[in-house]
Amino acid sequence: MLNRLLRKTHRKKVKNEQSSNEKNTLKESDIDANLENTINLFKSLYSYSDNQDVILRTIHIPGINKNAAIFFINTITNPMSIEDYIVSPLLQNNDATKQVEDIITVQSMKTNTRISDIVTHINNGNTALFVDGEKHAYLIGSSNFEGRAVEKTQNENVVKGPKEAFNEKAATNISLIRKKIKSESLVVESLIISKRSRNDLYIVYEKDLVDDKLLQNVKNRVNSLDVDAVQNLSLLEQHIEERKYSIFPTVLYTERPDRAASFIEDGYIVLLMDNSPDSLVLPATFWSFFHTSEEHYLRFPYGNFTRLLRIMALFITLFTSSVYVAVVTYHSEMVPPDLLLAIAATREKVPFPAAVEVFLMEFAFELIREAGLRVPSPIGPTIGIVGALILGQAAVQANIVSPIVVIIVALGGLSSFAIGDISMNFTVRIGRLLLLFAASFMGLFGLTALFTMGIFYMVSIKSFGVPYLSPLTPFYASSGDKIFRKVLQKEILRPGYVKPKDIKKR
Amino acid sequence: MEQSKQLIGIKEYVAIALLMIGTKLTDDTPSIIFENVKNAGWMTPIINGLIAIIPIYFLMKVVTNYKSKNLAEVTDHLFGKFFSFLILLLLLAVGLSAVIIDTAIYTDIIGTMYFSKTPTIIIYGILMFVCAYGASRGFEQIGSVAWIVFPYLQGSLLLALILTIGQGNTAFLFPLFGPGTWEVVKESSLKLSIYADFLYLFLFYPYIKNSKVFKKGTWLSFILIVINMSISMACYVFLFDYQSIMQLNYPYHEVIRTITFGFMINMEALFLPFWLIASFVRFSIYLYVIAILFGHLFKIKHFEYLIPSLATSIVFLGMIPESPTFAIFNLRENLILIVSPLFFFLPCLMWLVAKLKGEYKNANKKKVG
Numbered sequence: 001m002l003n004r005l006l007r008k009t010h011r012k013k014v015k016n017e018q019s020s021n022e023k024n025t026l027k028e029s030d031i032d033a034n035l036e037n038t039i040n041l042f043k044s045l046y047s048y049s050d051n052q053d054v055i056l057r058t059i060h061i062p063g064i065n066k067n068a069a070i071f072f073i074n075t076i077t078n079p080m081s082i083e084d085y086i087v088s089p090l091l092q093n094n095d096a097t098k099q100v101e102d103i104i105t106v107q108s109m110k111t112n113t114r115i116s117d118i119v120t121h122i123n124n125g126n127t128a129l130f131v132d133g134e135k136h137a138y139l140i141g142s143s144n145f146e147g148r149a150v151e152k153t154q155n156e157n158v159v160k161g162p163k164e165a166f167n168e169k170a171a172t173n174i175s176l177i178r179k180k181i182k183s184e185s186l187v188v189e190s191l192i193i194s195k196r197s198r199n200d201l202y203i204v205y206e207k208d209l210v211d212d213k214l215l216q217n218v219k220n221r222v223n224s225l226d227v228d229a230v231q232n233l234s235l236l237e238q239h240i241e242e243r244k245y246s247i248f249p250t251v252l253y254t255e256r257p258d259r260a261a262s263f264i265e266d267g268y269i270v271l272l273m274d275n276s277p278d279s280l281v282l283p284a285t286f287w288s289f290f291h292t293s294e295e296h297y298l299r300f301p302y303g304n305f306t307r308l309l310r311i312m313a314l315f316i317t318l319f320t321s322s323v324y325v326a327v328v329t330y331h332s333e334m335v336p337p338d339l340l341l342a343i344a345a346t347r348e349k350v351p352f353p354a355a356v357e358v359f360l361m362e363f364a365f366e367l368i369r370e371a372g373l374r375v376p377s378p379i380g381p382t383i384g385i386v387g388a389l390i391l392g393q394a395a396v397q398a399n400i401v402s403p404i405v406v407i408i409v410a411l412g413g414l415s416s417f418a419i420g421d422i423s424m425n426f427t428v429r430i431g432r433l434l435l436l437f438a439a440s441f442m443g444l445f446g447l448t449a450l451f452t453m454g455i456f457y458m459v460s461i462k463s464f465g466v467p468y469l470s471p472l473t474p475f476y477a478s479s480g481d482k483i484f485r486k487v488l489q490k491e492i493l494r495p496g497y498v499k500p501k502d503i504k505k506r
Numbered sequence: 507m508e509q510s511k512q513l514i515g516i517k518e519y520v521a522i523a524l525l526m527i528g529t530k531l532t533d534d535t536p537s538i539i540f541e542n543v544k545n546a547g548w549m550t551p552i553i554n555g556l557i558a559i560i561p562i563y564f565l566m567k568v569v570t571n572y573k574s575k576n577l578a579e580v581t582d583h584l585f586g587k588f589f590s591f592l593i594l595l596l597l598l599a600v601g602l603s604a605v606i607i608d609t610a611i612y613t614d615i616i617g618t619m620y621f622s623k624t625p626t627i628i629i630y631g632i633l634m635f636v637c638a639y640g641a642s643r644g645f646e647q648i649g650s651v652a653w654i655v656f657p658y659l660q661g662s663l664l665l666a667l668i669l670t671i672g673q674g675n676t677a678f679l680f681p682l683f684g685p686g687t688w689e690v691v692k693e694s695s696l697k698l699s700i701y702a703d704f705l706y707l708f709l710f711y712p713y714i715k716n717s718k719v720f721k722k723g724t725w726l727s728f729i730l731i732v733i734n735m736s737i738s739m740a741c742y743v744f745l746f747d748y749q750s751i752m753q754l755n756y757p758y759h760e761v762i763r764t765i766t767f768g769f770m771i772n773m774e775a776l777f778l779p780f781w782l783i784a785s786f787v788r789f790s791i792y793l794y795v796i797a798i799l800f801g802h803l804f805k806i807k808h809f810e811y812l813i814p815s816l817a818t819s820i821v822f823l824g825m826i827p828e829s830p831t832f833a834i835f836n837l838r839e840n841l842i843l844i845v846s847p848l849f850f851f852l853p854c855l856m857w858l859v860a861k862l863k864g865e866y867k868n869a870n871k872k873k874v875g
Contacts, residue, residue, distance in 0.1 A: 327775060330620075330621070331620070331775055333772060334772045334773075334774055334775035335772070335775075336769060336770060336771050336772070337771070442621075442624075442628075442632065443620075443621070444620070444775065444778055444779055444782070445616060445620065445621060445629070445632065445782060446632065447779070448778075448779045448782040448783055448786070449632050449633075449635075449636045449782070449786065451779075451783070452636055452640065452651075452782075452783050452786040452787070453636055453639050453640070455651050455654060455655070456639060456640045456643050456647060456648075456651055456790075457643075459643070459647045459650040459651055459654070460643045460644070460647045467650075469650065469654065472653075472654065473517070473518060473649070473650040473653045473654055474512060474514065474515065474518070474646070474649075474650060475515050475517060
């Protein structure tokens, strides 16, 4: 019985495969000069009449006395332009000597004979014009996908500096970058990266800066994808990164066109896609996750003050809770007696060991953060009240946690927000929990052991061939934009680790 | 392992050398020196340093004569298969026993000073696990880590020393020559092998960017190590005087327990993590050295894969001595005495053989198999 069932389904699959194979071979052929045949072919390809938004309009062109058909998908095209620049000129033509190309008054037009190419164009919102007796189709640019306008940044906010962010339309995003780099050497290459959904990927770089090897590496990795669909860059990032299980991100994800542009000007490569309100920057180093664009917009002392705060926040996030647990549990003799007495007094009525206490609070904090993110915005403020009041105040009064633990966890949690990049933020939070585990088991020894292993791990990561901590180590010629930045006039070198063709900025 | 081999620069190399050898001032090496030369112990690193210039100079001459050959390959070339095997085996034995003894000491330090209730095997195991992990990442990565952490480690040492000087008594330094001039020179020279690790540095020669970086880096780190060691040993004397320092096994740890800074009365929590990081990196380097030698001797090409098993065997060998604080102290003292002549004469011998074989004349068209 089972066997028969299996065979049955298998047979069905084979049949399906056959029909899809037939379709594929059909797509690779050229179109027919006979208009009737062509129309029937496209009707069957697009399941015309079932497919509500596929439009076929047959017309007669008076001047040259030929039948023609216009084929497009009306939800992704601009009906006005089809009406004004294609249909009316064709219908009103009286000149017998004019070619079709001369009748149509639209900006961009191509001719193509291959069915698969024509289909791709139609799917991208272009209009196909078939004329009886001609062995090619006219493909007329008329695409108009719906999307939102350019808006303010949501995640990488700045006080000083440009506020516009990428949106879900790649064309808009490219235009935002071109607005910043007005140079003929800025290249926008496009590739189709998925087999079924035919998603476009745009590779943006400056051709007289980018390292050819790096570019080839990126292209190879993108071309070697064998997937049905890659909807957006967040998914593509996971397809092209090297270490899929690592907690460290190796591709930078930014929603700021100004940031993307400044990376391009340094010889990096930027990837753009439709449906992604952001861009991917390759290769990425640890420092690119640590920096924000605002530090260069602020004056030198202000920018570096921010950097100082951030590096301190990074270490506070990573170490406060674990050091507290380590010291209270294993090294209490190291704490000054007064402080030790203060801690002991607050912990007097708490029934848990310090590690459990801190874990409880950390867990609660992560829960509040996650809940705050997912909660529908009308009831958002409730979460704040519940989080602060119940988990903070009440937990202390109920002697479940001691007040000092609330301070420690709140300090660590608050500091973790200073790392703006979403991926690095996760890295730091997961790292903090791991360090807390290590400190709970082996005190400062375990903490240091894990930290040392972490550094060893970090230096062995590479993002598209670039060491993660360069230019700190290994050393490369660069402007030295690591923890602190230099005065703008002294930043005259492009980062050497991306091997730009021209390392000097002027 | 799968990383591409990239050559390391001078910063990383100096950091490696300093962490590998300079860290000695925080274990029981100072106590061994103080034992015989009393309060003139701080001079020993300087006197030894002056003597050590000779073997290092000769070795530098010999090894840099060959492009991209490490110490082991040069030995092969100079002494022939059989003798070089014996010499390298001796070096391996010395290196391995040094690593075993040193890791046992460091484990003992952690155990007796900070984690007196934790079983030794756990401390030892974690220590060697981290080092094995670090070493198996590859030499370039060790160098990078060494350079990342080095400034902070040096900074923490400097802070400790400044606080020590503030609380110490400089009068303890006198009489300047302690037990007598001749005694100091004689006893010092017997402990020449505190610098014997420089021999092993020459195994890294092919990994360094070029011979100029190697020469400059070696001498720079040599000077820095001599300065670091003698200053910190002088500081130990300032704080404890020679009588009690001879009783102390681990003076550095007593120092960081003793010093205070304002309201912070116990500061070892501040210094312990830095010292731990230094130790982890130090033994990663040693493990790598042993792996190179082992791999070369027994013709194992991918010697990085040896590191985990080497680390495991080190843990079990290091666990053997009972009451390690005393047993290992003696073992180490003897090792230092035995290795001293080896460190002095081997480079001289190599130089002599090379000279007799006429290696320097046709150095430029060298291509030796």
